[in-house]
Amino acid sequence: MNIWIFNHYAISPASSGGTRHYDLARELVKSGHSVTIFASSFNHFTREETIFTDTDGNYSHQILNGVEFVWIRTPSYGGIQARVKNILSYSFKSYNYALKVLRNTKPDLVIGSSVHPLAALVGYKISKRINCLYYFEERDLWPQTFVDFGKVSEKNPVVKMLYKLEKYLYTKADRIIVLFDKAPAYVESKGISKEKVVYIPNGAELNRFKTPRQTNARERIFKGLENKFKIIYLGSHGIANHLDPVIDLIEMLREVEDIHLLMVGDGPEKERIRLKAIEKNVRNVSFHSSVPKEDVPGILCEADLSIISMKDSPLYKWGFSMNKLYDYMAAGLPVMMVANPSTVGNFKEVRGIHASQNLNILSKIIMDYKNDRDKMRYDSQQLKNYVSSWYSWEKLSAQLQRVMEADLERYNQN
Numbered sequence: 001m002n003i004w005i006f007n008h009y010a011i012s013p014a015s016s017g018g019t020r021h022y023d024l025a026r027e028l029v030k031s032g033h034s035v036t037i038f039a040s041s042f043n044h045f046t047r048e049e050t051i052f053t054d055t056d057g058n059y060s061h062q063i064l065n066g067v068e069f070v071w072i073r074t075p076s077y078g079g080i081q082a083r084v085k086n087i088l089s090y091s092f093k094s095y096n097y098a099l100k101v102l103r104n105t106k107p108d109l110v111i112g113s114s115v116h117p118l119a120a121l122v123g124y125k126i127s128k129r130i131n132c133l134y135y136f137e138e139r140d141l142w143p144q145t146f147v148d149f150g151k152v153s154e155k156n157p158v159v160k161m162l163y164k165l166e167k168y169l170y171t172k173a174d175r176i177i178v179l180f181d182k183a184p185a186y187v188e189s190k191g192i193s194k195e196k197v198v199y200i201p202n203g204a205e206l207n208r209f210k211t212p213r214q215t216n217a218r219e220r221i222f223k224g225l226e227n228k229f230k231i232i233y234l235g236s237h238g239i240a241n242h243l244d245p246v247i248d249l250i251e252m253l254r255e256v257e258d259i260h261l262l263m264v265g266d267g268p269e270k271e272r273i274r275l276k277a278i279e280k281n282v283r284n285v286s287f288h289s290s291v292p293k294e295d296v297p298g299i300l301c302e303a304d305l306s307i308i309s310m311k312d313s314p315l316y317k318w319g320f321s322m323n324k325l326y327d328y329m330a331a332g333l334p335v336m337m338v339a340n341p342s343t344v345g346n347f348k349e350v351r352g353i354h355a356s357q358n359l360n361i362l363s364k365i366i367m368d369y370k371n372d373r374d375k376m377r378y379d380s381q382q383l384k385n386y387v388s389s390w391y392s393w394e395k396l397s398a399q400l401q402r403v404m405e406a407d408l409e410r411y412n413q414n
Contacts, residue, residue, distance in 0.1 A: 001408060002034045002105065006123040007113040008090045010039035012064055013294035017045040018323045022067055023205045027397030029066035038094045041071040042086065046266065046290060049076065059097055072097065091118040098126050106130050108408055113137040117165050124172050133411050136173035141186060141318060142166065148315035149240060175407060180319030181345065198403050201321040203391040204330035212298035217291045221262060222302050228260040229370045232303040234296065235324040237267030242311035245338040247273060249359045251282045253366065261285040264299065300331035305369060310339035319345060329387035332380035334369060336362050350386055352379035
C-alpha cells in the first residue's frame with residue numbers, strides 16, 4: 001500500500017518534538033508499505049529552519065529508514081500573524097507539490113493530520129483528486145482545545161468556522177483517527193458514527209530505550225549530578241503544561257540536598273517558570289534547552305523519577321495522549337502526575353504512576369522512592385512491561401494496518 005501523510009509539524013528523530021508519524025511510518029515500511037510524509041522544514045518547537053539554507057529551493061526529499069519525507073520550506077514565525085502565514089504557506093505549497101508528484105505515483109491512502117485543520121483539508125483534496133481512501137487524523141480537538149482552555153469563546157466567528165471545517169472533514173473521511181481514548185464519544189457528539197473512528201494513541205519506540213545514545217547533551221545536563229536523586233520534566237514549557245505546581249512541589253523538597261529537578265525543553269512559559277524558581281530561592285532545579293528526539297532515551301534513562309502536570313480542564317474528559325508519558329514509562333521512570341486522579345483515567349491504576357493534586361502526598365511518594373530503591377526498580381519494570389504491552393509503535397502500527405487493509409479491500413470492491 002502506498003500511503004501519503006500530510007502533517008505540517010512532522011519531524012525526524014534528529015529534531016525536537018514528537019515523532020509520531022515517523023515512528024508509525026517506519027513500522028509500516030517494515031511491513032512492506034510505502035510511506036511519504038509531507039512536512040514543513042521549519043520546526044514549530046525550536047522555531048528553527050531545519051533543512052534549507054538561503055540558497056536552497058522550496059522542496060527537498062529525504063529518506064530515513066525507508067520513510068520518505070518531503071520537506072516544504074515555509075516562513076519562520078514568532079507571533080500569531082506570522083504563524084498564520086506559515087500555515088498558509090505549507091497548505092498551498094504542499095497541495096501544489098503533491099499534484100506534481102501525482103504525475104508519477106498515486107497513493108492508495110491519504111492521511112490528513114491536524115493540529116491545524118488545513119493540512120487535513122489538503123489531504124482530503126488530494127485524495128478526492130485521485131479518488132482514493134482518505135483518513136482524517138485529529139491529534140488535538142481543534143477548536144475544542146482552545147475553547148476548553150478558555151483561550152477563545154465558542155461563539156467566536158473563527159471558532160464557528162473551525163467547528164464547521166471539523167464536521168466537514170469528519171463527514172468526508174473514510175476513517176477518523178483519534179489519539180484520546182474517549183474521543184470517539186466526542187466525534188459521535190458531532191453527529192458522526194463511532195464505527196467510523198479508530199483510536200491510535202501516541203506510543204514509544206522501545207528499541208531506542210534498549211541501547212540509548214551517549215550524547216553531549218546527556219553529559220551536559222547531568223554534569224555534577226552523579227550522586228543526586230534526579231527528577232525530570234522533559235517537554236514543552238507552555239500554558240497547557242501547567243508547570244507552576246512542579247516548581248511548588250520541588251520547593252517543598254529543597255532542603256533535601258540530594259534531590260534535583262531537571263526541566264528540559266522550551267516554550268513561552270519557560271522564562272517565567274525559571275524566574276519563579278529564582279524568586280522562591282529554589283536551588284535544586286536546573287533548566288535546559290530542548291533536545292532532539294533521538295537523544296531523549298539516553299537522557300531519561302539517566303534520571304530516577306519523572307513528572308507531569310495537568311491543569312483541570314473540561315478538555316481532558318475526552319482523554320489525553322502525551323508523548324512524554326510513554327517515553328517516561330519506556331525508560332522505566334515512575335511518574336508523578338500533578339493532576340486530578342479522575343482526569344488521568346486508567347493510568348491511575350498502573351503501578352508506578354501516581355496522580356494527585358495534593359503536593360504533600362506527591363512529595364511523600366518521592367521520598368519513599370528515594371529511600372526504597374527496590375520499590376523503584378520493581379515499579380520501573382512494571383512500567384516497562386505496561387508500555388510494551390499497550391503502547392509500542394510496533395503494536396499500534398499493526399492495529400492501524402489491520403484497519404487500513406480492511407478498508408482498502410472494501411473500497412476496491414465498491
